Amino acid sequence: MAPGKEEKRNELMDSIIPLRFSVLFIYPFEYELIQGRFTPDLFDNFSVSKNYYWKHHEYDYLASSLNYNEYFYFYTYIREIIFDKREKKVHNVLFFRLMHPENNENLDLNYTIECDNNKCFELPVIKINLHLFDSGIGFLILQIEDSSNKHNIRYYLNFINLGRRLYPPYLGMGDKIEIYNDIKRISCESNSKNAFNNLDCPEKIIIKNRVEELVSHDFKQVRDIEENEIIAGLIGKARYGFTKKHILDDRMISLCYYEFPENHKGKIKIFLNSLSEYFSYKNNSESKNQSASLKLYFQMLFIDAGSPSCSNFTEMKNIIDKSTYKRWATTSFYGFSRFSCVFITINNYIYNHFSCMYYQMALLIFLYRSMLLKFSKKSSKIGHMLREEKNNKKIINELEELKKGFILFRNKFWFREITPQDQGIEMFNLWESVIQVNTLLNDVKQEIDEIYSYINLQNEKEINNRLRSISIIGFVLLPFSIVVGIWGIDKFDYTKLFFSYFTEYGILSPGWIFLLMAVCFIFISWGGLKLMSKYINRQKSKRFIFFLGGHDAEMCEIKKLLKKQKQKVVDNNLQWGATLSYYSNKIEKIKEYEIPVFIELEKDIPIPEKSIIIDHHGRMNLKSSIEQVADLLDIRLDRQQTLISINDVSYITGLRKAGASEEEIEKIRRYDRQCQGVTKKDEQMAVKAIAGKKEYGKLVLITSEIAKTSPVTDRLFEKYENILIIAKNEVNFFGRGKIVAKLKQDYPASWYGGNLPEYGFWGMKTAEEDIKEKIVKEIKGWCGV
Numbered sequence: 001m002a003p004g005k006e007e008k009r010n011e012l013m014d015s016i017i018p019l020r021f022s023v024l025f026i027y028p029f030e031y032e033l034i035q036g037r038f039t040p041d042l043f044d045n046f047s048v049s050k051n052y053y054w055k056h057h058e059y060d061y062l063a064s065s066l067n068y069n070e071y072f073y074f075y076t077y078i079r080e081i082i083f084d085k086r087e088k089k090v091h092n093v094l095f096f097r098l099m100h101p102e103n104n105e106n107l108d109l110n111y112t113i114e115c116d117n118n119k120c121f122e123l124p125v126i127k128i129n130l131h132l133f134d135s136g137i138g139f140l141i142l143q144i145e146d147s148s149n150k151h152n153i154r155y156y157l158n159f160i161n162l163g164r165r166l167y168p169p170y171l172g173m174g175d176k177i178e179i180y181n182d183i184k185r186i187s188c189e190s191n192s193k194n195a196f197n198n199l200d201c202p203e204k205i206i207i208k209n210r211v212e213e214l215v216s217h218d219f220k221q222v223r224d225i226e227e228n229e230i231i232a233g234l235i236g237k238a239r240y241g242f243t244k245k246h247i248l249d250d251r252m253i254s255l256c257y258y259e260f261p262e263n264h265k266g267k268i269k270i271f272l273n274s275l276s277e278y279f280s281y282k283n284n285s286e287s288k289n290q291s292a293s294l295k296l297y298f299q300m301l302f303i304d305a306g307s308p309s310c311s312n313f314t315e316m317k318n319i320i321d322k323s324t325y326k327r328w329a330t331t332s333f334y335g336f337s338r339f340s341c342v343f344i345t346i347n348n349y350i351y352n353h354f355s356c357m358y359y360q361m362a363l364l365i366f367l368y369r370s371m372l373l374k375f376s377k378k379s380s381k382i383g384h385m386l387r388e389e390k391n392n393k394k395i396i397n398e399l400e401e402l403k404k405g406f407i408l409f410r411n412k413f414w415f416r417e418i419t420p421q422d423q424g425i426e427m428f429n430l431w432e433s434v435i436q437v438n439t440l441l442n443d444v445k446q447e448i449d450e451i452y453s454y455i456n457l458q459n460e461k462e463i464n465n466r467l468r469s470i471s472i473i474g475f476v477l478l479p480f481s482i483v484v485g486i487w488g489i490d491k492f493d494y495t496k497l498f499f500s501y502f503t504e505y506g507i508l509s510p511g512w513i514f515l516l517m518a519v520c521f522i523f524i525s526w527g528g529l530k531l532m533s534k535y536i537n538r539q540k541s542k543r544f545i546f547f548l549g550g551h552d553a554e555m556c557e558i559k560k561l562l563k564k565q566k567q568k569v570v571d572n573n574l575q576w577g578a579t580l581s582y583y584s585n586k587i588e589k590i591k592e593y594e595i596p597v598f599i600e601l602e603k604d605i606p607i608p609e610k611s612i613i614i615d616h617h618g619r620m621n622l623k624s625s626i627e628q629v630a631d632l633l634d635i636r637l638d639r640q641q642t643l644i645s646i647n648d649v650s651y652i653t654g655l656r657k658a659g660a661s662e663e664e665i666e667k668i669r670r671y672d673r674q675c676q677g678v679t680k681k682d683e684q685m686a687v688k689a690i691a692g693k694k695e696y697g698k699l700v701l702i703t704s705e706i707a708k709t710s711p712v713t714d715r716l717f718e719k720y721e722n723i724l725i726i727a728k729n730e731v732n733f734f735g736r737g738k739i740v741a742k743l744k745q746d747y748p749a750s751w752y753g754g755n756l757p758e759y760g761f762w763g764m765k766t767a768e769e770d771i772k773e774k775i776v777k778e779i780k781g782w783c784g785v
Helices: 011-015 065-072 076-082 153-163 229-235 266-280 288-302 313-323 350-355 357-387 392-413 422-435 437-487 498-502 510-541 553-564 580-588 625-633 639-657 662-675 680-691 737-746 769-782
Strands: 020-033 053-056 093-099 109-114 120-133 137-146 176-180 183-187 204-208 213-218 242-246 253-259 332-336 340-345 544-548 568-570 595-599 612-614 694-696 699-703 722-726 730-736 751-753 759-765
Touching: 011 153, 011 266, 011 288, 020 153, 020 229, 020 350, 020 357, 065 357, 076 357, 109 153, 120 153, 120 229, 137 153, 137 229, 137 357, 153 253, 153 288, 213 229, 253 350, 253 357, 266 288, 288 313, 288 332, 288 340, 313 332, 313 422, 313 769, 332 422, 340 350, 340 357, 350 357, 357 392, 357 422, 357 437, 392 437, 422 437, 437 612, 437 625, 544 553, 544 580, 553 568, 553 625, 553 639, 553 662, 595 625, 612 625, 625 639, 639 662, 680 699, 699 769, 722 769, 730 737, 730 769, 737 751, 737 759, 737 769
Parallel strands: 253 340, 544 568, 544 595, 595 612, 699 722
Antiparallel strands: 020 137, 020 242, 020 253, 053 093, 093 120, 109 120, 109 204, 120 137, 176 183, 204 213, 332 340, 694 699, 722 730, 730 759, 751 759
16 A cells, blocks of 8 residues: 555544654765865855855864764764764865855745645755765755644654655556657646555655745656756756766654653653563563554554554564664664664654764665665676676776775775764664665675676787787797707898799799798697697696586586586575575685685675675676586587576576477476476476466466475466566575566565566575565565555
């Protein structure tokens, strides 16, 4: 159900009025300077309108006790990253604040949200800040605050949900995007339940004062659907040329602060006491008040203005427990999500922490996430260049720049601990785990390592080919050098015509003798060179030791190929999703002269520096694993191996495009199932499982007694767009690439691959029925069920 669509009104939400409310809208973006340097005059005194301009602010930690406390809350190396200090000659970060010529920091602006159903929400804007980091990441931050005691929680949730929007999240069925004179206009059908009439997207947002409109964005009529005119109006241009790119999704990050009176009564007392009892484990009876309070807390955390975005109350409590910092969960409740956080308190001093220390902590966490997404985008770009076989020198330069940037990030920005304060350490770790920054870091590092290994293989192969060419030229010229050396350069009479050397003594003329010697020497040298090259490659390849991942047709064929080439192979007969730790004991015994090659193994333990990683699942811009092995050994694949490679990447669709016959396809699919360990009994059980299938439009749900999926998917090929298979200890999905990407993001401990981003597969080990039900519900929603 859409967040704005109301199912049943929450009395607490409608009755509770905070003493003080504040929200920070954070817009992260990637930027690039067209010209000029990273200096304070980039935006300093740069006008946004006639009456508003940006002013560079240097941080002075002695200016106030609040500044002093904020500054010394963090470690020294963190201060260097986040504070724009006065004495610094080289800036790591630039900080600007929007100013008014007459009122200075008193902006006198309102954030007004107009809705399609004649509803309007309006609150004061007290600060607009701009942080630019020298890493190419920036943050525009709007702080909106209200102490009027006029509005309830529902009003504020609607305000946040609507005000953080950058572009429409979705359109109703039948809605259209029409273009008039280069202006795109969204035309909505009157009877469609779309984003505009269910309070999930505003019609217009305006930042204005009593005299003028500073900036505005019309969600129904814009030049670029993904370009928000408010953002463009505030930071779209700069003195030296400034381009920015969108990083996250269709909404800004929101940090919310709700303060209630210390002597609270009525509904406020019920709400806060129920939360305190729940987190203190004094009362687990799940009374009506406690259930309503937990639902409201969940909605405040995830910005659900209507009904909660989780209908399963048990799962809701699980999410709350994982997302809440419980140290002070008697009077103050802190919750964190991927795109928001909420601070609920009766202690007014927490506001200073919210607007200072926690503000900076949020910037640092989302700086990490933004930079990692930037690196991931660059590695994907390089992968596409590899796939299209563009200029190799350009690829190497791009990769070197990416590698350098990632190393600088790890050493300059990335720190697991940012403050000596215990509470700060705990909160930072909790928020990091919710956003899964560490998982993203490892994924990006693996992406870069895979591309780097592949490029190194290609470069080594190219160098060997060049050396071989140089050797051939040397052997060709060697006979001439020998003859000239024996005869002496002075024996040649330059007064004679060249052809006389071939006619003076007939067949015994020096020219004919020389030519015969040269031809014989070339043939002998060529044969010797080939033998020498084979010997060198064989000796070199003997240094490799191959560790095999989960078995399928490709892995079995790789094993055959390696055995034929007399390579050292380590194989534990693993299944899909296998990790390097399965070989931990054998990895420790690798000899110094051996180069380990890990094929389709998830990295969960450290590996030797000289290791080569071969994989392509989730990185479909690279060659298949068997192709990479063939490149490493400098051999060609035969037709059978080539078709197996295609089958592993793009399944039956790819095989048909490659011109494989139906007999060849059937043979390869049967071989693939055998390699996966599918038995005749499994085939029979797959037929039985298909008979009990449940169809939901373009989605089919199969409940299977076996974990093997291929006997099911092979029989359902081209019959359904999306296939979900639920087994006893495993869940597998085959279908649209976008759904695969969402599943991989939500469940990191899983495997995935296929012909992404169009079509792919995803799977995860789990025996928990609650998780299975959650996955089924999510996939149904994504498939429009």
